[in-house]
Amino acid sequence: xxxxxxxxxxxxxxxxxxxxxxxxxxxxxxxxxxxxxxxxxxxxxxxxxxxxxxxxxxxxxxxxxx
Numbered sequence: 001x002x003x004x005x006x007x008x009x010x011x012x013x014x015x016x017x018x019x020x021x022x023x024x025x026x027x028x029x030x031x032x033x034x035x036x037x038x039x040x041x042x043x044x045x046x047x048x049x050x051x052x053x054x055x056x057x058x059x060x061x062x063x064x065x066x
Contacts, residue, residue: 006035006039007046007047010044013029014047026040
């Protein structure tokens with residue numbers, strides 16, 4: 001289930017990296033947050049639609065942010 005708390009945790013994870021380009025493992029993040037990788041991808045897609053992130057590459061297991 002997608003909750004505001006889960007979205008906050010994912011956004012916090014994204015903001016905790018100071019790199020210009022960042023690639024992270026969707027499956028690993030899903031395991032850390034005790035949810036499915038499909039849920040993580042749905043939230044990231046939502047963030048992308050809101051222009052909170054700019055995802056250049058989305059694969060089954062990884063996301064690359066410019």
